[in-house]
Amino acid sequence: MSMRIPRTSRRSLLKAMGAAAVGISFGGLEACSPSKPEGGGEEPKLNFYNWDTYIGETTLADFKKATGVDVNMSLFSTNDELFAKLKAGNPGYDVIVPSNEFVTRMSEAGLLMQLDHSKIPNMKNIDPAFLDPDYDKGRKFSMPYTWLVTGIGYRKSKMQGVPDSWKWVFDSAQYKGRIALLSESADLMRLSAKYLGHSVTGIPLEMVKQIEAMLIKQKPNVKAFHEDDGQTLLQNGDVDIVIEYSGDIAQVMKEDNDIGFVVPKEGSLLNSDGLCIPTGAPRPDNAHKFINYILDAQAGAEISKTILYPTPNAAAKALMPDDYKNNPVIFPPADQLANCEYGAFEGAERAKLYEDVITRVRAA
Amino acid sequence: MEQSWTRAKGAFLAVFSPTVLWLFAFFLLPMGIIWAYSFGQNEGLVDIAVTGTLANYARVLQPLYLLIFLKSLWFAFLTTALCLVIGFPVAMAITFASEKTKAWLLVLIMLPFWTNLLIRTYALMAVLRTEGYVNWAYHWLWDETSGLLQMIGQAPLGAFTPLDLLHKNFAVVFGLVYVNLPFMVLPLYAALDRLDRSYLEASLDLGAGHLTTLFRIIVPLALPGIASGVLITFIPALGSYLTPDLLGGPDSQMIASVIERQFKRANDWPFGAALSFMLMYMTFAAVALQAILARRRAEARQ
Numbered sequence: 192m193s194m195r196i197p198r199t200s201r202r203s204l205l206k207a208m209g210a211a212a213v214g215i216s217f218g219g220l221e222a223c224s225p226s227k228p229e230g231g232g233e234e235p236k237l238n239f240y241n242w243d244t245y246i247g248e249t250t251l252a253d254f255k256k257a258t259g260v261d262v263n264m265s266l267f268s269t270n271d272e273l274f275a276k277l278k279a280g281n282p283g284y285d286v287i288v289p290s291n292e293f294v295t296r297m298s299e300a301g302l303l304m305q306l307d308h309s310k311i312p313n314m315k316n317i318d319p320a321f322l323d324p325d326y327d328k329g330r331k332f333s334m335p336y337t338w339l340v341t342g343i344g345y346r347k348s349k350m351q352g353v354p355d356s357w358k359w360v361f362d363s364a365q366y367k368g369r370i371a372l373l374s375e376s377a378d379l380m381r382l383s384a385k386y387l388g389h390s391v392t393g394i395p396l397e398m399v400k401q402i403e404a405m406l407i408k409q410k411p412n413v414k415a416f417h418e419d420d421g422q423t424l425l426q427n428g429d430v431d432i433v434i435e436y437s438g439d440i441a442q443v444m445k446e447d448n449d450i451g452f453v454v455p456k457e458g459s460l461l462n463s464d465g466l467c468i469p470t471g472a473p474r475p476d477n478a479h480k481f482i483n484y485i486l487d488a489q490a491g492a493e494i495s496k497t498i499l500y501p502t503p504n505a506a507a508k509a510l511m512p513d514d515y516k517n518n519p520v521i522f523p524p525a526d527q528l529a530n531c532e533y534g535a536f537e538g539a540e541r542a543k544l545y546e547d548v549i550t551r552v553r554a555a
Numbered sequence: 556m557e558q559s560w561t562r563a564k565g566a567f568l569a570v571f572s573p574t575v576l577w578l579f580a581f582f583l584l585p586m587g588i589i590w591a592y593s594f595g596q597n598e599g600l601v602d603i604a605v606t607g608t609l610a611n612y613a614r615v616l617q618p619l620y621l622l623i624f625l626k627s628l629w630f631a632f633l634t635t636a637l638c639l640v641i642g643f644p645v646a647m648a649i650t651f652a653s654e655k656t657k658a659w660l661l662v663l664i665m666l667p668f669w670t671n672l673l674i675r676t677y678a679l680m681a682v683l684r685t686e687g688y689v690n691w692a693y694h695w696l697w698d699e700t701s702g703l704l705q706m707i708g709q710a711p712l713g714a715f716t717p718l719d720l721l722h723k724n725f726a727v728v729f730g731l732v733y734v735n736l737p738f739m740v741l742p743l744y745a746a747l748d749r750l751d752r753s754y755l756e757a758s759l760d761l762g763a764g765h766l767t768t769l770f771r772i773i774v775p776l777a778l779p780g781i782a783s784g785v786l787i788t789f790i791p792a793l794g795s796y797l798t799p800d801l802l803g804g805p806d807s808q809m810i811a812s813v814i815e816r817q818f819k820r821a822n823d824w825p826f827g828a829a830l831s832f833m834l835m836y837m838t839f840a841a842v843a844l845q846a847i848l849a850r851r852r853a854e855a856r857q
Binding site for chain 1 (some may be wrong): 803817
């Protein structure tokens with residue numbers, strides 16, 4: 192009998208660390224406040240606020256070699272954390288990486304600076320399909336960094352066939368006690384709506400009620416609501432079927448070939464993370480330089496090699512090996528993506544409504 | 556004779572004022588701001604207008620949130636009760652141990668504090684999970700027993716089913732007891748250690764049994780220790796966040812997780828503030844109750 196050493200992903204550990212150490216980070220960036228040297232230029236520094244395991248191994252060092260600018264990277268684990276931190280005023284970040292919906296939300300709240308496209312010539316490398324998204328028309332505030340799709344990760348040996356429908360997680364007792372759902376309220380509502388045949392946006396109120404009833408009915412079959420560590424639960428054998436993001440499952444599939452990933456036939460939710468400059472960034476020039484550098488073909492390929500998320504950078508993708516370009520988990524086939532759509536920020540009231548529904552489901 | 560502080564006001568102020576300033580600037584002031592938020596509402600996406608509205612508190616009093624509070628209280632109560640039942644014999648054992656053993660036992664009790672709560676919780680997950688250490692040992696025993704039964708010509712045990720321990724309410728209470736036990740044992744030990752042993756000898760000499768001595772002599776004398784142990788176990792357990800989040804299942808939502816989500820996901824700081832202060836009012840009530848009971852006891856003794 193063999194025993195697998197239980198382990199946890201760095202991302203979820205970091206997240207929980209953050210939760211345990213709230214308060215320690217207060218004013219941690221005070222020392223880096225803008226002190227412009229004489230002559231009007233910017234000091235060669237940059238504060239980059241990024242997700243964990245979300246940058247190439249040598250990217251920051253290479254950037255320093257190329258420009259002399261020292262990048263100080265700190266990490267956040269959810270968009271909500273990012274938003275909550277910048278809401279009270281920018282503590283000194285120059286470049287941040289919010290997801291599509293939050294690009295809208297933060298730009299509406301005046302938390303993002305307009306980008307100067309003339310300082311980002313490498314924008315030409317981006318796949319034209321990503322240049323005019325609904326969440327940021329004309330790419331005024333963000334440059335695409337990665338995109339990803341939410342789907343179902345599963346343990347092949349424990350499934351009967353491929354679980355290619357949201358039914359298996361939302362509306363069936365087939366895998367009772369072996370299911371983990373995302374705890375993110377808006378995503379749960381949107382994916383449920385997808386299952387019921389509706390778009391992820393503009394969910395009517397009757398359907399919100401219907402979803403609530405469905406999730407309450409399904410709850411006894413659910414093992415856990417996970418905080419974006421579904422791949423760990425899957426890998427450790429705690430559950431057999433989880434809702435997770437493609438890249439996270441791709442990372443554990445490298446270590447465990449009994450794990451599979453599928454985008455359900457009803458369609459799913461797309462996300463795209465963007466490089467943005469928050470309002471009040473102390474070093475906007477360096478920030479533009481940095482964003483331009485990341486959009487470079489070679490630098491972009493270096494990043495994709497590490498993080499295994501799909502890249503919107505056409506020039507970088509061209510440089511990647513076939514096992515990345517043709518990996519169906521990283522780039523799901525076109526027919527699977529046909530029904531997928533981006534979520535949109537639908538106002539504070541909606542966010543509150545969804546949160547209340549999930550609170551009720553969890554309390555039921 | 557000790558000098559009263561009133562005679563050395565200058566020295567007293569010099570020593571005391573940094574503490575007061577610190578407390579004011581970094582504790583009372585931020586708390587005051589959050590308290591003010593609880594009477595406010597969101598204005599747009601970023602701003603909070605303090606309007607004096609009671610709407611947030613009205614929402615806190617909805618059955619949904621009251622039931623979550625109730626569930627948190629129940630978890631905290633269970634945790635405290637279990638800590639007391641487990642902690643009392645431990646504290647007694649330490650008290651009556653030899654001086655050398657005593658020191659070692661105390662170190663053992665305090666050892667967990669040297670490790671971050673988060674690490675301890677993840678360690679617990681490794682113990683409890685489906686392929687964790689408990690199930691590993693259980694599986695081994697199962698296979699061995701099965702093999703033995705076969706050897707003596709009996710039918711072997713059926714297929715092994717792992718124990719379902721993690722991601723349920725059991726795991727939350729288990730985790731909370733594990734985390735909070737030292738907080739119960741230390742004040743109990745402090746109270747029991749001060750106990751005048753001659754009372755116990757008198758009780759035993761005069762014919763009381765061990766149990767009678769325990770419940771009629773030791774427990775009443777240790778009551779202040781029990782009260783403070785209960786209090787400093789109950790309050791952190793009530794507001795615990797990490798443990799239910801990491802060890803709990805779909806049914807283990809405690810109030811702190813709801814508060815966290817109001818501040819982050821729902822972006823509703825005013826409501827989150829109202830929920831936090833509700834928790835705080837309840838804590839104050841518990842402390843006040845304890846103070847009143849202590850005073851009653853003191854009066855009754857006079």
